Amino acid sequence: MKIAFFGLGTMGLPMAINLVKAGHQVTGFDKSIEQTKRLVAAGGLTSTSTSPAASEADVVISMLPDDATTRAAIVESGVIAELAFGAIHINMGTVSVALSRELTQLHRQHYGHYVAAPVLGRVNAAEVGQLNILAAGAADALLTIKPLFEVLGQRIWHFGEKPEQANVAKLAANFMIGSAIATMGEAVTLAAAYGVSKIDFMELVTSTVFDAPAYRNYGHAIARESFEPPGFKLALGLKDVKLAMSAAEEVNVPLLMASVLRDAHIDSLAHGEGDMDWAALSRAAARRAGQA
Incomplete structure (x- = not known):
């Protein structure tokens, strides 16, 4: 062709x-x-x-x-x-x-x-x-x-x-990925507060209960604080969360976690992390806990 x-x-x-x-x-x-x-x-x-x-x-x-x-x-x-x-x-x-x-x-x-x-x-x-x-x-x-x-x-x-059906499916999936990154950021921050190795903790969860590509790829980047070069920029993650929120509002579907997730992204952008990998969203959780 x-x-x-x-x-x-x-x-x-x-x-x-x-x-x-x-x-x-x-x-x-x-x-x-x-x-x-x-x-x-x-x-x-x-x-x-x-x-x-x-x-x-x-x-x-x-x-x-x-x-x-x-x-x-x-x-x-x-x-x-x-x-x-x-x-x-x-x-x-x-x-x-x-x-x-x-x-x-x-x-x-x-x-x-x-x-x-x-x-x-x-x-x-x-x-x-x-x-x-x-x-x-x-x-x-x-x-x-x-x-x-x-x-x-x-x-x-x-x-x-309808082409928009594929777009909604992708936005919903990216909303889940963003939520997973935010949750992993908080989880490793909790573990680190008690002296647990971030790398060891993430090896555990991504080899057992969360053995899936998104958790493995982003989780290992979070644990190792490996955010550059970006595979997918954090700023684009915020874009997709906002698009998911817009799509949800149109059909009156509440996304209760989305507002919190959006604000975590904005925190990261305010700290100049928008061009880093999406995994850098974990830094927001570390900052809130005084670990950054």
């Missing part, structure tokens, strides 16, 4: 490279010239203009960090209007329900298809094509792009025909 790929960041670049390796023609776009050079070195293409690449693409994939960046790259740039009849846009970033609905409508107006397919997994999973892909959209569009998902992920999870 001919693919126009927007967003060659920490996650997007290895995803785009895997698609090139699978035999697809991938033209990448990113504000970082260095990232586009890395795609070209792997056999991909780049262009100074979105117009020819978008108009000739069978599929557009966007892997961008937030609503504003996605809107600028896909909507304000005019990419949607340039797409060929029946082309498919796969948005693999984590965006709001509102933007997902807007993109669905805009693509429909231009006789295209929109699929939401945010992912679970860090950069190491992206590099080896082992992401979990949360997908929602029209059944025929999902069938067409299934071969691309099989390159990028270890499993495809279908959540319905």
Whole structure:
């Protein structure tokens, strides 16, 4: 397939490279010239203009960090209007329900298809094509792009025909991850207050009652205070918590822990930790206990 790929960041670049390796023609776009050079070195293409690449693409994939960046790259740039009849846009970033609905409508107006397919997994999973892909959209569009998902992920999870359903599932999952990080931060702070090694404690819980990737990866980072380079920035964690709160408010679903979680993130941002790994949220708990 001919693919126009927007967003060659920490996650997007290895995803785009895997698609090139699978035999697809991938033209990448990113504000970082260095990232586009890395795609070209792997056999991909780049262009100074979105117009020819978008108009000739069978599929557009966007892997961008937030609503504003996605809107600028896909909507304000005019990419949607340039797409060929029946082309498919796969948005693999984590965006709001509102933007997902807007993109669905805009693509429909231009006789295209929109699929939401945010992912679970860090950069190491992206590099080896082992992401979990949360997908929602029209059944025929999902069938067409299934071969691309099989390159990028270890499993495809279908959540319905409305793209925003996949976005809500991702936001709910990230809300759980953020809650787990905050809880682990408080737990290791309690253990440390009694002279228990953070590393030993986290080895225990992640080998027994919380033997799961999110707990292992973030828990070990918390115990070792290993927050750089970031696999997923703390500031993006706050963005996702706020998006989950917004989605919940729309349908009158109380998220009682979300306000506390949001404020813990704001505490971290106030201390200049927004560009650190999400695990750095644990520092807020340490500060409250006088251990920082």
